[in-house]
Each structure stands twice: as C-alpha cells, then as structure tokens.
Amino acid sequence: MNYEKINELLQKLESTEAELYEELGKGVETIKCDFANERIPLLQYLLKGNKKYALTAPIIYAMIVPAVIMDLCVSFYQWSCFPIYGIPYVRRRDYIAIDRHRLPYLNALQKLNCVYCGYFNGLVAYVQEVAARTEQFWCPIRHARRLRGVHHRYWHFLRYGDGDHLKERWMKLREELKKEEEK
Numbered sequence: 001m002n003y004e005k006i007n008e009l010l011q012k013l014e015s016t017e018a019e020l021y022e023e024l025g026k027g028v029e030t031i032k033c034d035f036a037n038e039r040i041p042l043l044q045y046l047l048k049g050n051k052k053y054a055l056t057a058p059i060i061y062a063m064i065v066p067a068v069i070m071d072l073c074v075s076f077y078q079w080s081c082f083p084i085y086g087i088p089y090v091r092r093r094d095y096i097a098i099d100r101h102r103l104p105y106l107n108a109l110q111k112l113n114c115v116y117c118g119y120f121n122g123l124v125a126y127v128q129e130v131a132a133r134t135e136q137f138w139c140p141i142r143h144a145r146r147l148r149g150v151h152h153r154y155w156h157f158l159r160y161g162d163g164d165h166l167k168e169r170w171m172k173l174r175e176e177l178k179k180e181e182e183k
Contacts, residue, residue: 006155006156007156010152010156039105039107042107042109045107045109045110060116063120064120067119067123070127071092071123071126071127074127074130082133085137085178086178087134087137088178090133092126095123096118096119096122098115098119098122099118100114100118101114128151129151132154133177135153135157136177137173137174140153140156140169140170141157141158141160142154142158142159142160143160144161156173157173
C-alpha cells in the first residue's frame with residue numbers, strides 16, 4: 001500500500017475542505033433573509049402544523065436524556081483516560097454549536113428545535129472524534145468491507161489483512177496522535 005499517495009490525497013481533501021469552508025463563510029454576516037419579517041407566530045405554527053409530526057415530538061425530545069448521558073460518559077472517559085494514553089483532548093466547543101436560536105425570523109419552537117439539533121448533531125461529531133482517537137490508539141485497522149461515514153482518521157489506518165509491519169505502523173500512528181495539538 002502506498003502511504004505517501006494516501007497522505008497526498010488526504011492533504012488535498014483537507015485543503016479542499018478548508019477552501020469550501022472559506023467560500024461558504026464569505027458574506028455570512030451580510031446575509032439577509034427574504035422572510036425575516038414573516039415569522040410565523042408560535043400558536044399559528046402549531047395549529048397549521050402537521051399533527052402527525054406533533055405526535056412524534058415526545059419521542060424526539062426524549063432522546064435528549066440518552067444524549068446527555070452519552071455526553072457525560074464520553075467526556076468523563078476522555079478526561080480520565082486520554083491523559084494516561086497521551087492523547088490530546090477533544091474540545092466539545094469545536095463540535096457543538098448552539099447559535100441558530102438567535103435568528104430573529106424563527107419562532108420559539110423553531111428556536112428550540114435548532115438548539116436541540118445543534119447540540120445533538122454536534123454531540124455525535126464530538127463522540128465520533130473521541131472514538132476515532134481511541135480507535136487510532138488501540139486498533140488502527142480498517143474493516144474488511146467498505147463503510148459509509150467513516151471518520152477522517154480512518155484512511156490512515158492499516159488495510160485489513162495487511163499484517164506486514166503491523167507493530168511498526170501501529171506505533172507510528174500512536175506517536176502521530178500523541179503529537180497532535182488539541183483540536
């Protein structure tokens with residue numbers, strides 16, 4: 001396997017992603033919303049909304065309980081174990097963004113939903129990064145079959161079945177992880 005070529009492609013991917021974020025960030029402060037003055041009042045929003053959607057609300061909102069428990073458990077895990085392994089901490093604030101509730105054109109329920117989604121989706125990304133660093137430290141081997149939605153560290157891992165220089169590559173990946181700055 002050509003690790004130099006893989007690293008080259010990953011650097012291109014990171015560069016493209018940085019360019020994408022830069023382009024998407026242009027003019028963010030000046031964006032105007034055509035319907036900013038057309039906020040639907042909460043009561044009207046509830047009355048005109050899909051009643052079937054309303055029936056699912058308790059299920060959706062109940063998921064906050066396991067999410068908070070997961071957040072606490074994963075945070076405790078990394079705070080207690082990462083220093084022992086020499087792995088840099090994952091900063092939650094880099095993954096969890098709660099800001100859309102400040103948009104003036106959203107009603108109270110829409111704002112609550114935006115807080116919920118910002119927290120929940122950010123939490124999933126935060127947990128994935130904690131798990132990815134753990135995987136890089138303990139088991140940096142790709143799976144036999146192709147997976148969707150793998151973390152960005154995955155492509156640096158050893159190919160499934162490639163036992164040549166396993167210990168050498170594994171230790172190299174551990175050292176690279178330990179040298180990373182906190183993100």
